[in-house]
Amino acid sequence: MNITNFIEKAVNNYPDRTAYELNEEQLTFKQVYTYALKSSTKISSIVDENNPIIVISSKNIFIPSIYLGIAFSNCHYVPISTEMPKNKIQDILSLTQTKLIITDSDSKQLVSQLNYNGKILTIDDCINSSINIETINKRKNNILDQNPLYVIFTSGSTGVPKGVITSHSAVVDYVITITQTFKLSSKDILGNQAPLDYISHIRDIYIPLITGCKSIFLPKHLFSTPKLLFETLNNKKVTTIFWVSSALSLCCQLNVFAEIKPLFLNKVFFTGSVLDCKILNIWKNQLPNTQFFNHYGPTEITASCTYFKVENAKEYIKDIPIGKAFNNRKVFILSNDNKKTKPFEIGEICVVGKCLALGYYKNPQKTNECFVQNPLNLVYNELMYKTGDLGYYDNDGNLYFCGRKDNQIKHMGHRVELEEIERIANSFETITESCCVYDNEKSLIVLYYSGNATTSELTKYLRIHLASFMVPRKLINLPTLPKLFNGKIDRQNLKKELGNIYAKI
Amino acid sequence: MDKLMAILTDARPDLDFKKEDKLIDDEVLDSFDIITIVGEINSVFDININVGDLLPENFNSAEAIWQIVQKYLQEQ
Incomplete structure (x- = not known):
């Protein structure tokens, strides 16, 4: 089974139900399907099979049809945020050698500033094309479920863009698994928070296809005006949200519950980074009849691999577990010498299953470092992904996340390699x-530096070369930075100094 | 107004707050900026901006933010 089968079933089962909604715009499953076929016809006339196609767009109601159109063409989409700095987009262009960029009218100017000789199509060009069923069928019949569906670029520490390639089968497996686990149905209405170029789009776009439910794309600016956000949830009767933890936090920081409560929410899924227990307790107390679930998982294992159902009657004081693995995947902890750990012993979180990505784009070295033979399996080939995340079990077998092996952090739901900021x-x-x-x-991301640059000119420079969420909000100029014996900068020491620094400011 | 400008420029040194007039509508400020700015305003002016006032029209420009801060100061 591949993702094109999802939309074909949807259009048979509930053609006239609404699939997606953004502000005043709505599309039915039949419209989504038709626009996907039109897009596919257009795309297939330009690029051969098995090619990457870059999509740069703000939140747009036609994005699902574009993604599906690319899938029907037996190609893979490479979603790129409109906030990504130009130099990074340029690096991705040269790495992927893409021959086609699809963009919306808002982002056309950004695309025209790139050093790029390939074809550019607007979303309008795609959805206004004619349909050639013969071409589509020919392409569709060549799709293997192990073919890439998308490539998502994340922060990398080396300067080479790090693209996670994910297959149809991993996404199909994930969407079916979470739909069954949480009994999602046509009665649900999803409220999407993240941009559609983010990994979570696979929930927001593909869950409706197999359940017949509706997905509401919430415009980003609502998250700066939380009262309007909650009003929108109520007006649209949203039942289910998959939000990054920081979105739940901001609602509490700005005290929105004092004014208004979401009335229809019955399931809240949070993910992306560790949620503060205080924030969870506020949500729980405000919405006692809602179910809350913690989700854990990096992009490399396709969105999430473990979940934990929060007990509403319990006050959480220290940590919220990331829980246990979904069906059809194994999640376990290995010690440094590749042994299974005992309860409360810290080790690396490792994952096995169909959910694993195909690897990093044109980077066999990094791929072979992270995707390895499961050392516990001495019988047959079994690929295992080493997440680089540290964790442990409690006595009930629940997993807990407790940090990273390297310098990757999660900030506002985004994955950030601190070295990437330092390099810039x-x-x-x-x-x-x-x-x-x-x-x-x-x-808060804090940058310590030495040199003559003023904090203001340095911030301006960083704003040009880094995505907004990666720009450090605190810059501290020191005469020299503390060093370890081997001459490397002593990061842990600087981290310990944070408290003292604030006291001085 | 100088105090407010200092808060805004400190949060986003890259922006010219004299010119920007669609800070929210055009998503120039993200939710993280808003939390930072509202938190600073509350502590510097010793007020407590209500979530009901966190509307695009009150935060689209430095001038609009100043108006809303004034409103709170007068109510005290």
Whole structure:
């Protein structure tokens, strides 16, 4: 089974139900299907099978049809955020050698500024094309379920863009698994928070196809005006949200519950980073009849691999578990010497199953480092993904997340490699050296640097070369940075200093 | 107004707050900026901006934010 089968079934089962809604616009499953076929016809006339197609667009109601159109063409989509800095998009263009970019009218200007000689189509060009069923069928019949469906680029520490390639079968398996696990049905209405270029789009776009439910795309600016956000949830009768933890936090930080409550929410899924127990307790107390679930998983294992059902009667004081594995995947912890760990012993979280990505785009070295033979299986080939996340079990077999092996952090639901920020900062002329640390308590990226640059000119430079969420919000200029014996910058020491630094400011 | 400008520029040194007039509508500020700015305003001016006032029209420009801060100061 591949993802095109999902929309074909949907259009048979409930053609006239609404699939997606954004502001005043709505599309039925039949419309989504028709626009996907039109897009596929157009795309197939330009690129051969098995090619990457870059999609750069703000939240747009036609995006699902574009993604499906690319899938029908037996190609894979590479969604790129409109907020991604130009130099990084340029790196992705040269790595993927893409021959086609699809963009909306808002982002056309951004695309025209790129150094790119291939074809550009607007979303309108795609959805206004004619339909050639013969071409579509020919392409569709060549789709293997192990073929890539999409490539998502995440933050990388080396400067080479890190693209996670995911197959049809991993996405099909995931969408079916979570739909069954949480008994999602046509009665549900989803409220999508993340942009559609983010991994979570696979829930927001593909769950409606197999349940017949509706997905509401919430415009980003609502998350800056939380009262309007909750009003929208109520007006649209949203029952189910998959939000990053920071979106739940901001509702509490801005005290929106004092004014209004979501009336129809019965399932809240949070993911992306560790949710503060205080925030969970507020939501739980405000919505006592709603079920809350923690979700865990990196992009490399296709959205999420474990979940934990929160007990509403319980006050959570320290940590919320990430829980246990979904069906059809194994999630376990390995010690440094590749042995299974005992309860409360910390080790690396590892994952086995169909959910594994195909690897990193044109990067066999990194792929072979992270996707390895399961050392516990001495009988047959079994690929295992090493997440780089640290975790442990409690006595009930629930998993807990407790940090990273490297310098990756999660900030506002985004994955950030601190080295990527340092690399850009170090490229500024008047910087001698720099080191980034993350203040977990304040959710703040802090950059320490030495050199003559002023904090203001450095921020402006970083804003040009980094996505907005990656720009450090606190810059601290020191005469020199503390070093370890081997001459490397002492990151842990700088992190410990954070408290003292605030006291001085 | 100087104090407010200092808060805004400190949060986003890359923006010219004298010119911006669609900070929310055009998603120039993200939710993280809003939390930072509202938190700072509340502590510097010793007020407590109500979530009901977190509307695009009150936060689209420095001038609009100043109006809403004034409103709270007068109520005290």
